[in-house]
Amino acid sequence: MDSVDKYFEAVEQNQQQFIEALREVVAIPSVSGDAARRGDVVRMGEWLQARWEALGATCKRVDPGKQNLHGVELDLPPVILGQYGDDPSKKTVTLYGHYDVQPALVEDGWETDPFTLVERADGRLVGRGATDDKGPVLGWLLCAETHKQLGIELPVNLKFCFEGMEESGSEGLDEIIIAEADKWFKGTDVVCISDNYWLGKSKPCLTHGLRGVSYFHLVVEGPGADLHSGVFGGTVHEPMVDLVQLLASLVDSKGRIQVAGIYDQVAPVEAAEERTYDALDFNHAALVGDLKSDVVIHADERDTLKHRWRFPTLSIHGVEGAFHASGDKTVIPARVRGKFSIRTVPNMEPAAVAAAVTKHLEKEFSKLGSKNRMEMVETHAGRWWYSSPDHPNFVAAARATERVYGVKPDLTREGGSIPVTLTFEENLKRNVLLLPMGAADDGAHSTNEKIDRRNYIQGIKLFGAYLHEIAATDLAA
Amino acid sequence: MDSVDKYFEAVEQNQQQFIEALREVVAIPSVSGDAARRGDVVRMGEWLQARWEALGATCKRVDPGKQNLHGVELDLPPVILGQYGDDPSKKTVTLYGHYDVQPALVEDGWETDPFTLVERADGRLVGRGATDDKGPVLGWLLCAETHKQLGIELPVNLKFCFEGMEESGSEGLDEIIIAEADKWFKGTDVVCISDNYWLGKSKPCLTHGLRGVSYFHLVVEGPGADLHSGVFGGTVHEPMVDLVQLLASLVDSKGRIQVAGIYDQVAPVEAAEERTYDALDFNHAALVGDLKSDVVIHADERDTLKHRWRFPTLSIHGVEGAFHASGDKTVIPARVRGKFSIRTVPNMEPAAVAAAVTKHLEKEFSKLGSKNRMEMVETHAGRWWYSSPDHPNFVAAARATERVYGVKPDLTREGGSIPVTLTFEENLKRNVLLLPMGAADDGAHSTNEKIDRRNYIQGIKLFGAYLHEIAATDLAA
Numbered sequence: 001m002d003s004v005d006k007y008f009e010a011v012e013q014n015q016q017q018f019i020e021a022l023r024e025v026v027a028i029p030s031v032s033g034d035a036a037r038r039g040d041v042v043r044m045g046e047w048l049q050a051r052w053e054a055l056g057a058t059c060k061r062v063d064p065g066k067q068n069l070h071g072v073e074l075d076l077p078p079v080i081l082g083q084y085g086d087d088p089s090k091k092t093v094t095l096y097g098h099y100d101v102q103p104a105l106v107e108d109g110w111e112t113d114p115f116t117l118v119e120r121a122d123g124r125l126v127g128r129g130a131t132d133d134k135g136p137v138l139g140w141l142l143c144a145e146t147h148k149q150l151g152i153e154l155p156v157n158l159k160f161c162f163e164g165m166e167e168s169g170s171e172g173l174d175e176i177i178i179a180e181a182d183k184w185f186k187g188t189d190v191v192c193i194s195d196n197y198w199l200g201k202s203k204p205c206l207t208h209g210l211r212g213v214s215y216f217h218l219v220v221e222g223p224g225a226d227l228h229s230g231v232f233g234g235t236v237h238e239p240m241v242d243l244v245q246l247l248a249s250l251v252d253s254k255g256r257i258q259v260a261g262i263y264d265q266v267a268p269v270e271a272a273e274e275r276t277y278d279a280l281d282f283n284h285a286a287l288v289g290d291l292k293s294d295v296v297i298h299a300d301e302r303d304t305l306k307h308r309w310r311f312p313t314l315s316i317h318g319v320e321g322a323f324h325a326s327g328d329k330t331v332i333p334a335r336v337r338g339k340f341s342i343r344t345v346p347n348m349e350p351a352a353v354a355a356a357v358t359k360h361l362e363k364e365f366s367k368l369g370s371k372n373r374m375e376m377v378e379t380h381a382g383r384w385w386y387s388s389p390d391h392p393n394f395v396a397a398a399r400a401t402e403r404v405y406g407v408k409p410d411l412t413r414e415g416g417s418i419p420v421t422l423t424f425e426e427n428l429k430r431n432v433l434l435l436p437m438g439a440a441d442d443g444a445h446s447t448n449e450k451i452d453r454r455n456y457i458q459g460i461k462l463f464g465a466y467l468h469e470i471a472a473t474d475l476a477a
Numbered sequence: 478m479d480s481v482d483k484y485f486e487a488v489e490q491n492q493q494q495f496i497e498a499l500r501e502v503v504a505i506p507s508v509s510g511d512a513a514r515r516g517d518v519v520r521m522g523e524w525l526q527a528r529w530e531a532l533g534a535t536c537k538r539v540d541p542g543k544q545n546l547h548g549v550e551l552d553l554p555p556v557i558l559g560q561y562g563d564d565p566s567k568k569t570v571t572l573y574g575h576y577d578v579q580p581a582l583v584e585d586g587w588e589t590d591p592f593t594l595v596e597r598a599d600g601r602l603v604g605r606g607a608t609d610d611k612g613p614v615l616g617w618l619l620c621a622e623t624h625k626q627l628g629i630e631l632p633v634n635l636k637f638c639f640e641g642m643e644e645s646g647s648e649g650l651d652e653i654i655i656a657e658a659d660k661w662f663k664g665t666d667v668v669c670i671s672d673n674y675w676l677g678k679s680k681p682c683l684t685h686g687l688r689g690v691s692y693f694h695l696v697v698e699g700p701g702a703d704l705h706s707g708v709f710g711g712t713v714h715e716p717m718v719d720l721v722q723l724l725a726s727l728v729d730s731k732g733r734i735q736v737a738g739i740y741d742q743v744a745p746v747e748a749a750e751e752r753t754y755d756a757l758d759f760n761h762a763a764l765v766g767d768l769k770s771d772v773v774i775h776a777d778e779r780d781t782l783k784h785r786w787r788f789p790t791l792s793i794h795g796v797e798g799a800f801h802a803s804g805d806k807t808v809i810p811a812r813v814r815g816k817f818s819i820r821t822v823p824n825m826e827p828a829a830v831a832a833a834v835t836k837h838l839e840k841e842f843s844k845l846g847s848k849n850r851m852e853m854v855e856t857h858a859g860r861w862w863y864s865s866p867d868h869p870n871f872v873a874a875a876r877a878t879e880r881v882y883g884v885k886p887d888l889t890r891e892g893g894s895i896p897v898t899l900t901f902e903e904n905l906k907r908n909v910l911l912l913p914m915g916a917a918d919d920g921a922h923s924t925n926e927k928i929d930r931r932n933y934i935q936g937i938k939l940f941g942a943y944l945h946e947i948a949a950t951d952l953a954a
Contacts, residue, residue, distance in 0.1 A: 233790035
């Protein structure tokens with residue numbers, strides 16, 4: 001029996017103790033979006049730091065500064081940096097996770113108190129943060145603790161970065177990662193983040209791509225003030241009429257972006273990529289179930305995934321400045337601001353995307369013959385992230401997955417963004433792996449959030465197996 | 478010197494006293510939209526009732542019941558019905574006006590306290606309610622009082638209906654007019670309402686038409702809940718994308734309604750009507766000044782007026798259910814409700830308008846190929862009003878105007894609606910005249926509301942002259 005098998009056996013034996021540990025951290029209501037809970041967030045960070053220090057880790061608590069939350073000035077919760085082992089002959093794996101959680105109230109529809117972990121007969125461990133992201137963050141700690149109990153030396157050095165503001169915009173985090181890239185994080189060989197989910201409910205995955213997002217405000221204005229539609233309707237160019245024409249020109253109901261040049265920037269689907277969709281754990285029935293309505297555009301499940309992962313999409317979010325309350329109001333709004341965003345994919349460049357959108361809108365606006373004024377503002381541009389699943393970091397994780405679950409992991413991408421991924425990659429200049437622990441139906445930001453006992457326990461095994469595989473991998477290969 | 482000339486002379490002599498009376502009523506802050514001012518609204522109604530009763534009128538105070546204003550239960554202010562004179566040999570004129578006012582705060586940009594009447598060197602009498610509608614309501618009272626002082630018998634019987642909720646939806650008024658049509662208002666020969674404005678700043682007018690308004694909600698819904706655009710963008714039919722396509726199909730930037738059949742319902746412009754636009758006191762420079770921006774669609778001033786008065790127009794007011802706050806949010810709203818309305822004109826029928834709009838939207842929606850659901854709801858349909866300016870009521874008012882101002886009045890229509898006009902016409906089955914006292918630039922609902930001394934004083938003359946002309950007119954002619 002090798003040391004990994006011994007570790008697996010100990011994890012099996014420690015299951016109940018691991019669940020008790022999860023119960024202990026779920027009970028700390030570290031809701032970063034609630035000023036009244038800020039003390040609990042800090043307490044959760046301190047809990048983690050104390051437990052890693054008890055194990056022998058060196059920690060540094062970094063305070064990112066102040067925050068103004070709905071008019072209340074608060075200290076931002078600390079970022080806990082840690083180092084566990086510093087053997088120069090070993091590789092160093094840097095971990096990221098977050099110890100804050102989404103808000104949760106029984107009134108929202110929880111079947112049980114959200115901050116009391118409940119194990120259901122079907123194996124669900126229900127509680128706020130169980131899967132996002134306390135289970136995974138705890139998983140790394142329990143992995144290291146179990147190794148120590150067994151007297152098995154961890155085969156790699158660990159560094160870690162656990163923040164308490166992920167659910168509230170990770171305020172202050174990027175600056176710390178940038179500042180510590182060549183200091184605390186110096187010597188990192190690979191990065192691993194466990195803060196996303198499987199594609200389905202049964203099959204593990206590794207995630208190697210995220211879409212970027214460019215967010216735009218389209219402002220149309222004309223009259224000096226809001227007007228009464230009785231007096232002015234039909235005699236002035238209405239900004240809202242122009243705005244809906246412009247928004248309607250951007251995308252059709254089937255999601256096809258109408259902006260010239262956008263699809264030219266998209267990397268083609270090669271045959272090798274096409275094959276990766278063959279074995280994925282994904283089906284439309286589950287999607288329609290999630291949506292509670294069949295409003296799925298694509299008949300083929302592969303097309304659905306491609307449009308989630310690797311094609312750009314354009315969504316219209318709303319309008320600021322127009323009448324938005326209930327009831328009837330006969331106003332002609334003087335200045336309206338349409339909000340839309342484009343999810344970007346390889347090889348789209350934010351500047352080229354913004355240029356194409358601006359050119360398109362200016363052309364469409366000139367067709368209207370309006371005397372109103374139009375302005376296009378890009379308010380945010382986060383880049384996409386793509387990593388080859390052939391990188392040794394992913395190969396090591398795939399081997400670890402196969403050892404724990406007995407199947408090759410799905411190789412997935414995600415439609416949303418996890419900005420810290422790019423921050424680590426760009427500043428540490430090391431490969432980043434997304435290694436999820438939970439399943440697609442965990443309900444991370446929803447009521448009755450859970451992690452399945454299977455995912456939690458096998459996930460702790462997976463983390464250990466991954467560290468052993470990394471130790472055995474030639475990263476230069 | 479006939480009795481009208483004597484009356485005119487007395488009005489000239491009483492000017493300062495009339496301004497003091499206006500000062501007294503402006504000082505009562507009868508803001509119907511402010512729960513804290515409800516007592517002042519009632520006090521204003523009681524002031525009017527007492528003063529008419531002191532003159533010898535018989536009044537009846539009708540309490541329309543209760544109102545829920547932002548969660549506060551309030552008594553609605555009384556509708557003051559009155560009768561002054563009941564000589565069966567005289568005609569009876571029924572007057573309508575309102576004694577409540579719009580809100581006004583110095584912080585909104587008033588140069589002086591809004592509830593203290595200030596006379597400016599240029600003749601402006603500045604104060605909330607000066608023109609809307611305390612000046613005109615007081616004008617009728619001062620006209621009757623002046624006659625009495627002069628010992629000149631009013632040549633007609635008066636009935637009146639003064640309400641205190643006009644600025645807040647005239648709650649409860651229609652029911653009272655309907656209930657009293659054959660009781661209190663029995664015997665009415667003509668109705669006169671002074672609650673609108675001249676077309677310009679210098680030339681008096683009579684108003685003989687108003688547009689109707691049909692208000693629509695266009696609901697598009699699909700997914701069971703709001704979605705994250707990262708995960709679902711590009712894979713589901715987005716309700717907001719469908720909604721902007723549908724709204725964009727309704728009208729173009731130049732105000733041309735795209736709904737098939739709408740313009741077929743519109744009465745053609747006859748040569749006689751065309752000529753009425755010749756002498757109107759209206760110019761684009763003033764309009765652009767009001768708008769603080771040249772966003773006027775039509776180059777020709779006649780076209781502007783026709784599109785305000787006698788052509789239908791479609792305005793898009795806003796969207797309920799989408800993201801409307803400031804900032805960026807990457808939501809795909811599950812259910813959105815677009816709000817638009819059509820201003821209607823002779824001979825459009827609300828049912829035919831709604832049918833044409835529904836047919837158009839169903840056709841456009843089917844073109845989208847969307848799996849979302851669409852629903853069109855007509856939330857309100859107020860009819861247009863049109864009265865021939867050749868009716869003896871208007872001819873009498875035109876003669877009175879010429880006697881006071883030395884010019885033939887403009888014959889105008891308005892783009893908005895004054896619903897009480899139709900309520901009186903339909904229930905009393907008598908001709909209704911709109912006889913404005915104030916000018917286009919009075920700023921009725923704005924800061925620094927004013928009535929010019931000229932309009933106020935000549936307006937009081939006009940009211941008297943009109944009553945004498947009505948007495949001398951054969952209404953059956």
